[in-house]
Amino acid sequence: MxxxxxxxxxxxxxxxxxxxxxxxxxxxxxxxxxxxxxxxxxxxxxxxxxxxxxxxxxxxxxxxxxxxxxxxxxxxxxxxxxxxxxxxxxxxxxxxxxxxxxxxxxxxxxxxxxxxxxxxxxxxxxxxxxxxxxxxxxxxxxxxxxxxxxxxxxxxxxxxxxxxxxxxxxxxxxxxxxxxxxxxSNNFEGKTFLITAGPTYEAIDPVRFIGNHSSGKMGFSLAEEAAKRGAKVILISGPSAQTIIDPNVDVYRVTSAKEMLAKVFEFYDKIDIGIASAAVADYAPKEVAKEKIKKNDENLTIELVKNPDILKTMGEKKKHQFLVGFALETQNEEENAKGKLAKKNLDMIVLNSLRDEGAGFKNDTNKIKIFTKTEKVEFDLKSKDDVARDILNFVESQLLK
Structure with a gap:
């Protein structure tokens, strides 16, 4: 105790x-x-x-x-x-x-x-x-x-x-x-974290976009907690109202998945721990209208193309980095999370389910399970600050093995 x-x-x-x-x-x-x-x-x-x-x-x-x-x-x-x-x-x-x-x-x-x-x-x-x-x-x-x-x-x-x-x-x-x-405290001194947070917005025209409800709270909590423990933190955030004033956290604001990918790989070779908590849009419009699309027709068809898979690319290019992914699921949660852990070459993955009340987007709380190739650990519903502590405690335990 x-x-x-x-x-x-x-x-x-x-x-x-x-x-x-x-x-x-x-x-x-x-x-x-x-x-x-x-x-x-x-x-x-x-x-x-x-x-x-x-x-x-x-x-x-x-x-x-x-x-x-x-x-x-x-x-x-x-x-x-x-x-x-x-x-x-x-x-x-x-x-x-x-x-x-x-x-x-x-x-x-x-x-x-x-x-x-x-x-x-x-x-x-x-x-x-x-x-x-x-x-x-x-x-x-x-x-x-x-x-x-x-x-x-x-x-x-x-x-x-x-x-x-x-x-x-x-x-x-x-x-x-x-x-x-x-x-x-200070157990991550000398370590550099790269954390992605928030949603990405994929433009349809100068006014509209495809996005999701991610607030970025989880990623910002992780960044603050890592900094408290002595780490240097690079936080790459999609559109989010969250803020950080800790001098050990460098915040980079991006909008789209492609912008986030480019910013991640500006720093990736120099980091020790990567945590991909951003909710990146899977698809983006194939073409972006230069002017606002007028409401003329009863139906509007937009052709979507697949966005780059940032986390998969991080896994493919992984050398010395310890890599953490997130999975937000609505069905077959554990099976899908374990699949993502293997396919994307992750060291651990954090699962949260929209079936759990109080978990997921916009909430101040979250309920998670953590998986590695050999372990599974479940946690109760907690504030996102407390969840960030649990996640970093687990990362620390893995690095000490």
Missing amino acids: SVSGKKILIAVSGGIAAYKIHFLIRDFVKKGADVQVIMTPDAEQFVTKLSLSTLSKKPVYSDFYGENGTWNSHVELALWADVMVVAPCTANTLSKMVHGMCDNLVIATYMSAKCPVLIAPAMDLDMYVHPSTKKNLELAESFGHTIIPAESGELASGLIGQGRMAEPSTIYNVVEKYFQEELH
Whole structure:
């Protein structure tokens, strides 16, 4: 598990949501994490040191000094941690954190921390939406901290709205995701990716074209994720509203399949990994009218010719490159994807089916299966950013073989 062996410092402040922290500690410990709990003096009104210590298997500290006069070093606690989780984080504790009001062990430890800090706010709904709270959360984010947003539901006051601390499972998943990303960070340093994205538009006349519904979201997510992991990325996109500002991504805009083919092979010999996620039009009009075609006849016949197969050409010219293709299918999905893997000389192929709700064009989510010549791996429906992480994790695993 990704949290196994990690040192997690949990800071508990004085809110009713503190009772949930027992479940979070239990889950971290069960998965092999080393957990240390500290708490504000007010937190002791809601949970006991004994219960938290029993679950974490460590003494719990709420003061600078122990009963026998020893110093509970906030410096050592801060330097020990791989990550610090403040949960629940009350409005009072949040304000002290961002304004440096260091009057307890939790704030002193926080101000000494060099590790990432994750904040799970919890308060009544009017407090949560108050301008001062919003400003303090913005300040915390500007410090580089991760905010785990409060959830909506019934609050201790009896009101219903946003302010509930995120569930322990949600906080756990955020921490686990952080360590997963840390595991894969910079693993593509020194590698160059070429990624195709979006649709192609094949002109009929100066006004009309043949195209498809691809938004380019999947390809752009892949480009951003590869860049985060240290890669140099060449992104060749058909018409798409998506944008990227990462300096490690060079974006080239094209319109037609022929333009995309030409641009791909400007760079192909120099790349390490190619990912063809573009939805390239299979056919284009044989002739393009120079003027707009007038609506004179009941029927219009357009003769289509086959476009160049960009992915097949990449496979034929492959030397050292690791090549990834995509297959969007509506029937015989797995059979067609495996056929494409073999025919186009790919190292792996990503299958998504239009039969799966939430997958395919324009959606912010996708559901995929990955095939190699010997493996098949299935994934649940996820955001396209998370799908990009899954795909690149798989690419990484293949390159390490």
